[in-house]
Amino acid sequence: MKPTPAPELIDHIGWDLWRVTEGWKRRFTTQMVARGFGWFGEARGNLVQHIGRNGIAQTALAAKAGMTKQAVQQHLDDLVRDGAVERVTDPDDARRKIIRFTALGFDAMTVANDVKRDIEDQFRQLIGAAAMDGLTDALRVLIAHQDDLQK
């Protein structure tokens, strides 16, 4: 006697975005594990992508990654332990320590880039080249205006 299955759940863009993003992350992590870089997890990937070719100081890295310096430090402890990056004291400022990729770290980044391209290609195959371009453009515009709609 209880009909009314009623659509109480709105299908919203945020939910769609979340699911696709989760799918992307899951695939990326799976692929990195499969290629022997299992220590290159999700959180570390998000951090490590801000380390440039020439290295970066921890605090600057934290700012770029949008995390506290303490959070960054904890991830870096692990990354140093796994041999992906190294901490070098800045000769110009004894307080500062520069984070730089090791050879292993560069390898991981190269593989990560390959994986990203692979996933992107599969996306493109699924929805078509035109839709893929549209998707990218739309996301870029939204990102560019992220701060405008802060409120």
Place this chain on the structure above:
Amino acid sequence: MKPTPAPELIDHIGWDLWRVTEGWKRRFTTQMVARGFGWFGEARGNLVQHIGRNGIAQTALAAKAGMTKQAVQQHLDDLVRDGAVERVTDPDDARRKIIRFTALGFDAMTVANDVKRDIEDQFRQLIGAAAMDGLTDALRVLIAHQDDLQK
């Protein structure tokens, strides 16, 4: 002298997706707080959207939300404490407890739906109606094929 082949970071779709998704979540949470539903946080929102109008058992809810029943239980403890849902023992099965919205819970869902629509409208204004439709379609296709590209 730098013989580094140096893989500089490529701009990938996953990063774009992540940033837009984060922006969406941040805005949603901010708006819910502003409208007096600060207890309706991000994790709870993801869970609560699977509670139907007629309620649902905890284990079934966990399956829908893709979490363990223990994780669900912990969120429900909070939601019960905040008066958003209630646990009712199923008359047909004394083991089972049905999770149902209270009046406050329904209010929260209504407000949440409004907020979602608002954000969606702002997105549409930014990128245009056509691009918004394309975005939604693209995301839906990718979601639909999520399992195909499991590997």
Place this chain on the structure above:
DNA sequence: CATAATTGTCAAGCAACTTGACGATAATCT
């Protein structure tokens, strides 16, 4: 009716953060 499965629960632990406090160093200001 004995055994197995399911439901919810208690407990402990882990990952990815956070805030707070602090010593070492560098920059700025009298």
Place this chain on the structure above:
DNA sequence: AGATTATCGTCAAGTTGCTTGACAATTATG
């Protein structure tokens, strides 16, 4: 110059959102 102020990295502890493991109560199955 010296004294204050700011910055950098670090140690410690707490929070959130999950996880795995164990278990009693209840229902389903042989």
